[in-house]
Amino acid sequence: xxKKQISIWQEIVKGLWRENPVLATLLGLCPTLAVxxxxxxxxxMGLATSFVLLSSSLFISSLRNFIPHQVRIASxxxxxxxxxxxADRFLAxxxxxxxxxxxxxxxxxxVNCLILGRQEAFSSKNKxxxxxxxxxxxxxxxxxxxxxxxxxxxxxxxxxxxxITLLGEWFEPWMVMILPPGAFLTLGFFIAIANWINDRxxxx
Amino acid sequence: MSIPSPASSKGKSKLKEPENLLILASxxxxxxxxxTQSIMWQVVLALSPAATMAIYYFRxxxxxxxxxxxxxxxxxxxxxxxLKGETLTITDGSAVITGxxxxxxxxxxxxxxxxxxxxxxxxxxxxxxxxxxxxxIFNPALLGRAFLQASFPIGMTTWSTPATLAGSAVDGVSTAxxxxxxxxxxxxxxxxxxxxxxxxxxxxxxxxxAILIGGLYLLIRRFADxxxxxxxxxxxxxxxxxxxxxxxxxxxxxVFHLLxxxxxxxxxxxxxxxxxxxxxxxxxxxxxxGMALILVIIRLFGGLPEGVMYxxxxxxxxxxxxxxxxxxKIFGEVQS
Numbered sequence: 001x002x003k004k005q006i007s008i009w010q011e012i013v014k015g016l017w018r019e020n021p022v023l024a025t026l027l028g029l030c031p032t033l034a035v036x037x038x039x040x041x042x043x044x045m046g047l048a049t050s051f052v053l054l055s056s057s058l059f060i061s062s063l064r065n066f067i068p069h070q071v072r073i074a075s076x077x078x079x080x081x082x083x084x085x086x087a088d089r090f091l092a093x094x095x096x097x098x099x100x101x102x103x104x105x106x107x108x109x110x111v112n113c114l115i116l117g118r119q120e121a122f123s124s125k126n127k128x129x130x131x132x133x134x135x136x137x138x139x140x141x142x143x144x145x146x147x148x149x150x151x152x153x154x155x156x157x158x159x160x161x162x163x164i165t166l167l168g169e170w171f172e173p174w175m176v177m178i179l180p181p182g183a184f185l186t187l188g189f190f191i192a193i194a195n196w197i198n199d200r201x202x203x204x
Numbered sequence: 205m206s207i208p209s210p211a212s213s214k215g216k217s218k219l220k221e222p223e224n225l226l227i228l229a230s231x232x233x234x235x236x237x238x239x240t241q242s243i244m245w246q247v248v249l250a251l252s253p254a255a256t257m258a259i260y261y262f263r264x265x266x267x268x269x270x271x272x273x274x275x276x277x278x279x280x281x282x283x284x285x286x287l288k289g290e291t292l293t294i295t296d297g298s299a300v301i302t303g304x305x306x307x308x309x310x311x312x313x314x315x316x317x318x319x320x321x322x323x324x325x326x327x328x329x330x331x332x333x334x335x336x337x338x339x340x341i342f343n344p345a346l347l348g349r350a351f352l353q354a355s356f357p358i359g360m361t362t363w364s365t366p367a368t369l370a371g372s373a374v375d376g377v378s379t380a381x382x383x384x385x386x387x388x389x390x391x392x393x394x395x396x397x398x399x400x401x402x403x404x405x406x407x408x409x410x411x412x413x414a415i416l417i418g419g420l421y422l423l424i425r426r427f428a429d430x431x432x433x434x435x436x437x438x439x440x441x442x443x444x445x446x447x448x449x450x451x452x453x454x455x456x457x458x459v460f461h462l463l464x465x466x467x468x469x470x471x472x473x474x475x476x477x478x479x480x481x482x483x484x485x486x487x488x489x490x491x492x493x494g495m496a497l498i499l500v501i502i503r504l505f506g507g508l509p510e511g512v513m514y515x516x517x518x519x520x521x522x523x524x525x526x527x528x529x530x531x532x533k534i535f536g537e538v539q540s
Contacts, residue, residue, distance in 0.1 A: 172315065176354035185329070 008133060015137030021114045022145040022187075023194040028114035032146060033183040035105050039162045042150025044098045046143025048087045048106055053115050053142075054135040055083040061123040061131035076119045077110065084109045114142060145190065152186050153177045240337070243427050243478075244297030250418035250427075251304050251473065257414040258407035261366035262312040266407050270307040272316050276323035277303030284332040298337045302326050305345035305473060308408025309466060309513070310352070313364050318356055322348040342520045343477045346513050353513070363404040381405045382464040383509040386456055398463035409466035419472030428476035431485065435492025436471040437462060443500045455504055467499070470512040480520045487526035495519045 006014075021027045031049065036042040056079050060067070067075045088106045091099040099106065109115065118138055123131040151161050157177030159167035176182050258266045281299040285292050293299075306326050310319060326348025334340040353360045363381055381404050397403050399412050408415065422428040444461040461467070475481060475495060482491045495515040502511025 172318065172356060172359070174321070174355040175357060176351060179354060181354060 011130060011133040012137040012140075015134065015139070015141040016144070017141070017194075019138075020141040020145065020194075021138055022142060023191055025117075026191075027117050028112045028142060029187075030108065031105050031112065032149065033180065033187060035102055036146055036149040036153055036183060036186075037157065037178040038101075038154045039147055039150035040098065041101055042146035042148075043143070044091070044095070045102060045105065046139075046146040048091065048102075049109055049112060049115070050135075050139025050143055051087055052080060052083045052109050052112075053118060053139045054132070055086075056080045056115060057118060057123040057131040057135035058128060059083075060119045061126060061128045064124045067124070072124065073116070073120075076116060076124075080115055080119070081110045114138065149183070149186055149190065153182055157182060240298075241296045244301060246425060246427060247301050247422065247473070248297055248304065250421045251301070251308070251408075253414040253417045254308060254408045254411065254469065255304060257411040258308060258312075261411070262364070262407060265312045265364075268316065269310055269312065269314060269319050269407060270304065272319045273307035273310070273323045274300055274303035276320040277306065277327050280324045280327040281332070284328060288332075290336075293337065296337065298331075299327055302331065302344045302348075305408075306348045308469060309345065309349045309406050311360060311363050311406055313362055314352075314359055315356075318352060318359060321355070322352040325351040338479055340479055341524070342517055343474050343480050346474055346517050346520075349513055350517060363406075366404070381409075381509065382460075383503065386460070386464075386509070395459060395463060398460070403464075406466060408469050412463050412468045415468045415472060419468070422472060422476070427478075428472065429481065429488055431488040432476045432481055432492050433471040435489050436475055436495050437467070439493040439496025440467065440499055443496055444504075447500065447504060461500070461503070465503075465510045466512040470516055474512075475516050475519075480523060482523050482526045482530070484527060484530040484532060487523075487530040490526055490530070491519050491523065494522070 015021065017023075019025060022029070022032050028049070031045050035045045056076070059079050060076060063075075063079075084107060087109065088099075091102070091106060118134065122134050126134070155161050155166065156174050157179075159165055159171045159173050174182070177186070255270055258270070277299045278294050281294050282292055285294070303323050303326075306322055307319070310322070326344040329351075330342060330344030330347035331337065331340045361384075363384075382398060419428070419433065423430050423433070440461050441458040444455070445458040447455040448457045456464075475492070482488050495518075498515035498518055499511045502508060502514060508514075
C-alpha cells in the first residue's frame with residue numbers, strides 16, 4: 001500500500017500488534033480456537049505455523065518472478081503443503097504426544113488463511129529479506145497470542161500453566177474453558193482488550 | 205411521566221403566563237405510571253413464593269445460595285456500571301431478578317464459589333457485555349446457568365432430597381430428580397409430590413404450586429405475555445401427548461412432563477423475559493411451540509434428562525429473526 005518503505009524494525013514489529021494476525025486481522029482463527037486448550041498446544045501450534053510461514057515466505061518470495069499469475073494460488077499451496085508435511089512429520093517423530101493432541105490441525109495449516117494471506121499480500125510482491133522479516137513478525141505475533149490464549153484457558157480450565165499446577169485443591173476447574181465455548185469467550189475478551197487499548201491510544 | 209407544561213417550566217420568569225394555555229404535544233398521549241423499576245420489583249415479588257418454598261424444602265443451603273447469587277449479581281452490575289462510567293442501574297431490580305432466577309435453577313448442594321461465578325457470568329457476559337438491560341440476546345440467568353452446566357457438569361447434577369423428606373438432616377441424602385429417575389430408571393414420581401414440590405431438584409423447580417401463584421400474578425398484571433406460557437406448556441402437552449399416545453410404556457405422560465423439572469419456572473419467569481421474547485403475536489406463538497418441541501426432543505431423546513434451559517436459550521437466539529419475519533403490515537402502507 002504505502003509506497004515508502006517502512007523501516008526494517010517496523011517490518012517485524014507490525015506483526016506483533018498493529019497488524020497482529022489474530023487480534024487485528026483475525027486470520028487463522030481455526031487453529032487459534034481449536035488447539036489452545038493448553039499452553040503447550042498453543043506454543044506447538046504457534047511454532048509449527050511460524051516455521052511454515054517463514055519457509056514458504058522465503059520460497060515464494062524468491063520464486064515470485066517465475067510463478068505465472070494465473071496459477072499462483074495453486075503454486076503457493078503446493079509450496080506451503082511441502083513445508084506443512086515437514087512440520088507434521090517432525091512433530092510426529094520427535095514429539096508424538098503433542099502431535100497426537102494437535103490431531104488434524106497440523107495438516108490443516110495448509111489452508112491457514114494467515115499463511116496464504118501473507119504470501120498473496122506480501123511475499124509475492126516483496127524482496128526476500130523483507131518477506132523474511134514479515135514472516136518473523138507475523139509468526140511471532142501469532143505464536144504469542146496462541147500461547148497467551150492457551151495459558152488463560154489452561155489456568156482456568158485445568159488450574160495449571162504448561163502442565164504445572166498453580167491453583168491448589170480448592171480450585172474447581174471451569175471445564176467450559178477447555179471446551180470450544182471457552183475458546184470463543186477468551187478470544188473475544190482478548191480482541192476486546194486489544195481494541196480498548198487501541199481506542200485509548202487514539203484518544204490520548 | 206407527565207408532560208412538562210409550559211406554565212410550570214416558565215413559572216419563575218417574570219413574564220406573566222395566562223392560566224389556560226393550549227398544550228401541544230406529539231403522540232403518545234396516554235401515559236402510564238408503570239416504569240421498568242416497578243415491573244422489576246413486582247417480578248421479584250412474584251418470585252418470592254418459589255423462593256420461600258425453596259427455603260422451606262432445602263433450608264440453610266437454599267438461603268445461602270439465594271443470597272450469594274443475588275448479592276454477586278448486584279455487585280457485578282455495580283462494578284460494570286462504574287467501569288463503563290454509567291449511572292448505577294442496580295436499583296431497577298433487574299440484577300436482583302437475574303440473581304434470584306439463577307439461584308432457583310441451581311441444585312441445593314451447589315458450591316458458593318460456583319454460584320458467584322454463575323452470577324458474574326450472567327450479569328457480566330449475559331447482560332452487560334451486550335449493553336445492559338434491554339440489549340441482551342439471551343436470558344442472563346439461563347446463560348449463567350449454561351456456563352455453570354458446561355463448567356461443573358458433576359456439581360450441577362448432584363441433587364439432594366428436600367429436608368422434608370430426609371427428616372431434619374440439613375445435608376440431604378443425594379437423590380435423583382424425577383426426570384432423572386424417569387430417564388435412567390424409568391420410575392415415575394407421584395403427581396401430588398410433583399405439584400407441591402416434595403421431590404429432588406433445583407431450588408426453584410420443585411414446587412409447581414408456588415411458581416404458579418407467582419406466575420399467575422405476572423399474567424394478571426400483564427407483566428408477562430400469556431401467550432408464551434400457554435403456547436410453551438400447551439405445546440409440551442400436545443407434543444409430549446402425541447409420543448405418549450403412541451408408546452405409553454416408553455414415554456412419560458403429558459402431566460408428568462408439565463409438573464416435573466423446571467418447565468413451569470421456565471415457562472412463567474424465563475421464557476417471558478420482556479427483553480428476549482418476541483414482540484409480535486404470531487412470533488410469540490412460534491416461539492412457545494418451538495421451545496416445546498426442543499424441550500420434548502431433549503427430554504425424550506437427548507442425553508440430558510432436562511431441556512428447559514437449552515429450549516429457551518435456543519429460541520432466544522432466533523427471536524430477532526422471528527420478529528423480523530412476522531412484522532405486521534403498517535396501516536396505510538403502499539406497496540412500492
